[in-house]
Amino acid sequence: FLKLLVIKKTFLLQLFQSLMPLLENSLIYLFHLFLDDGPSIQQVLVELTNQRTVPNVFVNGKHIGGCDATYKAYENGTLQKLLGNVKDAETYDYDLIIIGGGSGGLACSKEAATLGKKVMVLDYVVPTPLGTTWGLGGTCVNVGCIPKKLMHQAALLGQALKDSRAYGWQYEEQVKHNWETMVEAVQNYIGSLNWGYRLSLREKSVTYQNSYGEFVEPHKVKATNRKGQVTYHTAETFVLATGERPRYLGIPGDKEYCITSDDLFSLPYCPGKTLVVGASYVALECAGFLAGLGLDVTVMVRSILLRGFDQEMAEKIGAHMETHGVTFIRKFVPTQVERLEDGTPGRLKVTAKCTEGPEIFEGEYNTVLLAIGRDACTRNIGLQTIGVKINEKNGKVPVNDEEQTNVPYVYAIGDILDGKLELTPVAIQAGKLLARRLYGGSSTKCDYINVPTTVFTPLEYGSCGLAEEKAKEEYGEQNLEVYHSLFWPLEWTIPGRDNNTCYAKIICNKLDSNRVVGFHVLGPNAGEVTQGFAAAIKCGLTKELLDETIGIHPTCAEVRAKRALFKTYL
CATH class of the missing domain: 3.50.50.60 (FAD/NAD(P)-binding domain)
Incomplete structure (x- = not known):
């Protein structure tokens, strides 16, 4: 059943020529500007679609676009899918195929399977130039957040050993670090996570294939495994979750x-x-x-x-x-x-x-x-074959606020999104919410604003909201008040190290009741501290509310909740 809103008479002939093979037994509604209520219809269309040009085409209540978009939808098969009574409508092997088995792809696949859909995950790690490869779980689990934090902890333990003498600990044995022991322990833990992910997919009846996915035609991908064996799979919907890989310099050696x-x-x-x-x-x-x-x-x-x-x-x-x-x-x-x-x-x-x-x-x-830096893994998966646009400068994929690409049946999540945050929890959240919108009747979209993060340098750095430079660009320096403080963690006082090194500041918008638009802290356990304040910032935290919050003593977090420790940054 086809409903078309056409605003321009001269478009009719071209539209019918393009769609005539699809219009058997369909009902067409045509609205023209020469009707008495034409302007009001046009205004409603602008509000619905944010499209001011004509014609404006809808199919079964779904906005398609103009002439070019409608014809493109016909070419890539989307129009046929929307027309429920088209003869010989194509059936697919899967409801959803996800290319990429990282945090975002796994979250999306499991959520879609929970909602009753038939799902496949294609994941393949191209070996590094030195031959390094890894298992299911993506960058974060295998070569990112998890091993990074564990090795950061190994370094912190070394510092704690030095500090321990000041607290009365005595030991005669020479202290040294064994790299091989650490790597073995880290890799054993990562291996357990890889197995856990595979088991989780199996429990939810998600088909997992350790193969490289590449589009060969609309709704169809080629999957090539490590032995070079090829299989082909079709799906109604695809999610790109291929992530990024480290960049090389392009110099000799x-x-x-x-x-x-x-x-x-x-x-x-x-x-x-x-x-x-x-x-x-x-x-x-x-x-x-x-x-x-x-x-x-x-x-x-x-x-x-x-x-x-x-x-x-x-x-x-x-x-x-x-x-x-x-x-x-x-x-x-x-x-x-x-x-x-x-x-x-x-x-x-x-x-x-x-x-x-x-x-x-x-x-x-x-x-x-x-x-x-890192490059998006999008240039060699056949996106050009099905017309998915990428940012040619960085290889990232532009999407709308529902993570949909310019090809309606293809979505993208995670680090490959153009202009979005490259963070594991963001990819997980986006993947879950996308599956719920596609198959669970939800309308909730991923919120990319005020997302907290932490850099696990020796002096950890937690942040949420805007950097000071960005805040000045957005609000104007004259409209900001910056409060800051140096502090000395109690645990560091006995060994007597790094006084006046830990630091915190908040950036407030004076025109909005001193609402906190940027939160930054340097110090131990910065991630744990930042997480709680991120929730407060989401709720509209102001400097006044922060001043009224009673701190937990003695902690590093209390510095951000004690008025006396913040002074206006001149």
């Missing part, structure tokens, strides 16, 4: 001799003297825990630390890391990496050039870790 975070967490030998290239959160986190394990670590920075984060906080993190033995080489980029000596780890020579002058740097290291 980078892929041959360097590693990335994809390799580090399962590296079978201690990396030794390490050069970390980059200043992303991945770079600083890895540099931080490597230094905390007692290694000689240097960070080579092209421009600024932690791009996209509050820069005052970023510089404080850098200063703290330098104080604790990490060397920073600023305004340099590598131009070549050469192997001087084989071995595990061996010996490498790095040549770099200054970004602001003719200076050349040369240095020798055992390991070079590249952490210069």
Whole structure:
């Protein structure tokens, strides 16, 4: 049953020519501007669709668009699906196929299966240039959040051992770290998570295939496994959840001799003297825990630390890391990496050039870790075959507020979304809510505003809301009040370390009752502290409410809840 709202008479002929094969036994309603109520109909259409051009086509209450969009819907099969009585309507192998078995893809698949749909997950890890690969669960579980936090904890334990002497602990045995023992323990835990994910999919009757998914035609993908065996599968709906992989420099020796975070967490030998290239959160986190394990670590920075984060906080993190033995080489980029000596780890020579002058740097290291950013895994999965648009600059996928791409039956979630946050909990939330909208009658959309996060550098950094630079752009510096405080955790007073290092600040909008638009804290357990304040910010936290909140004493979190410790930032 087809309902069409057509505003332009001259479009009728072209529309009928395109749709005539589909219009048998269908009923057509035509509304023209020459009708008395034409302008009011047009206004309603604008409100419904946000489309001011004509014609404006609806099928069974679903907005299609204009002439080009309608014809494209016919070409890609969407129109046929919407027409419930079209002869020989295609049936599919699955209701939903998800390409990518990371946190977002798994969350979406399990939710859709719970809602009674037939679901398949295709997940395949292309090995790194050094041959590293891993199991089901995506970046976070295998080469991201989980191993990163565990190795960060290993470094914190080393610091705790040093602090323990001041608290009266005595030990004679020489304390040293064993890299192989740590890696084995971390990988064993990750292995248990991989198995748990597979078991969870099986329990929910989700078909899992360790194969590389690639679109070959509308509603159809080719799946290629490790042995090169190919199968084909069709689905009514697809979700892209392919995530990202580390970027390489494109210089001689980078892929041959360097590693990335994809390799580090399962590296079978201690990396030794390490050069970390980059200043992303991945770079600083890895540099931080490597230094905390007692290694000689240097960070080579092209421009600024932690791009996209509050820069005052970023510089404080850098200063703290330098104080604790990490060397920073600023305004340099590598131009070549050469192997001087084989071995595990061996010996490498790095040549770099200054970004602001003719200076050349040369240095020798055992390991070079590249952490210069990540690229979306979207360019080699056949998206061009079915017409899904990507941002050609970064490979990311533009979507609407329901995570729908320009091709109606294809959705995307997670790190590949253009302009959205690259965080595991965000991908999980988006995946669940998408499945509920598709199959559960829900209308709830993922909220990408005021999402909390933490950078697990040696001095942990938790944040929620806007960086100070971004807040100034959005609200104007004259409309902001920034309150800040240095603090000294009680636990650090006995060993007498790092006084006036931990720091907190809130950014308030003076024009909105001093509502908190940015929250930032540097200190131990910053993630645990930030999570609670994130809920308050979601509820519209103001400076006044924060002042009225009684802190828990003695904790680091109380600093954010005690009026006397905040002073106006001039």
